[in-house]
Amino acid sequence: MSAIQVEREGYLAVVTINRPEKLNALDHDTIGELQAQFEALSAEDGVGAIILTGAGEKAFVAGADIGGLVGQGVFRGKRNAQHGQSLTRAIERSPKPVIVAINGFALGGGLELSLACDLRFASDNAKLGLPEVSLGIIPGYGGTQRLPRLVGLGNALQLILTGDHIDAAEALRIGLVNGVFPQADLLDEVKKVAMRIVSRGPHAVALAKQAARRGTQMTLDEGLELEADLFGAISATEEMDEGLKAFLEKRKPAWLRK
Ligand code: COA
Numbered sequence: 001m002s003a004i005q006v007e008r009e010g011y012l013a014v015v016t017i018n019r020p021e022k023l024n025a026l027d028h029d030t031i032g033e034l035q036a037q038f039e040a041l042s043a044e045d046g047v048g049a050i051i052l053t054g055a056g057e058k059a060f061v062a063g064a065d066i067g068g069l070v071g072q073g074v075f076r077g078k079r080n081a082q083h084g085q086s087l088t089r090a091i092e093r094s095p096k097p098v099i100v101a102i103n104g105f106a107l108g109g110g111l112e113l114s115l116a117c118d119l120r121f122a123s124d125n126a127k128l129g130l131p132e133v134s135l136g137i138i139p140g141y142g143g144t145q146r147l148p149r150l151v152g153l154g155n156a157l158q159l160i161l162t163g164d165h166i167d168a169a170e171a172l173r174i175g176l177v178n179g180v181f182p183q184a185d186l187l188d189e190v191k192k193v194a195m196r197i198v199s200r201g202p203h204a205v206a207l208a209k210q211a212a213r214r215g216t217q218m219t220l221d222e223g224l225e226l227e228a229d230l231f232g233a234i235s236a237t238e239e240m241d242e243g244l245k246a247f248l249e250k251r252k253p254a255w256l257r258k
Pocket of ligand 1: 021022023025062063064065066067105107108109131132135
């Protein structure tokens with residue numbers, strides 16, 4: 001049975017990692033299935049935003065499945081890291097906004113998966129960390145690269161080198177999550193944020209994500225050039241015509257989703 005469930009609610013797709021008996025730990029097949037789901041949802045006009053969460057009340061994802069790492073050796077070790085990196089890349093490169101609802105432990109690969117999402121919201125009981133060094137390994141799904149970019153090198157190294165877990169309040173303080181909600185309300189609150197994004201121009205949202213994400217890999221001059229190009233691209237769309245017209249006519253825009 002698949003460990004990934006996808007539910008639709010209008011323009012929202014809610015992707016749930018469903019291995020609660022293993023705290024939703026990511027084994028090889030689960031990572032592959034997740035990537036396939038993200039790629040499929042990314043190509044659908046009817047999907048306005050994707051929410052990622054974990055089943056149960058204890059964990060979002062308690063990491064890579066540790067059993068699958070035993071005796072991996074140089075080549076399988078590298079392939080295992082690249083398998084997880086490929087999933088996180090698919091999320092970042094998706095034209096859809098991806099929001100993670102961290103409903104409990106987000107450790108190791110679980111935190112790395114969260115780092116690839118566009119927005120992160122945590123439940124008040126969440127615990128976040130990169131405990132890899134306590135297992136004698138290092139983060140392999142992008143944690144050493146994305147965490148410093150998000151929270152600064154000092155905050156990132158504290159988590160990476162100590163392997164400590166932090167609570168949701170501390171994660172909010174260092175900018176690791178965008179907000180914290182009581183666990184019972186987390187998914188509803190995340191859906192409200194997602195619905196606000198979905199109410200905006202879908203192509204504008206996709207291009208704005210692209211501009212911000214690709215811009216982080218560029219010099220300021222290159223990034224500004226990219227922004228101007230994408231501004232040019234959106235300026236040729238019916239979406240822009242509709243958005244500007246709706247404002248001037250004091251009505252809500254009716255977006256074309258294609
Ligand atoms: N890989 C494989 N199985 C995992 C797992 C992981 N990353 N995290 C939890 N599990 C399994 C446990 O082995 C246990 O399975 P079992 O019932 O068959 O023994 C089940 O999930 C429940 O976990 P348990 O450890 O009993 O829960 P707990 O409340 O005592 O502790 C954690 C919760 C998250 C603190 C603890 O499970 C943990 O430290 N997990 C590993 C976290 C980690 O190092 N992740 C990075 C991996 S690279």
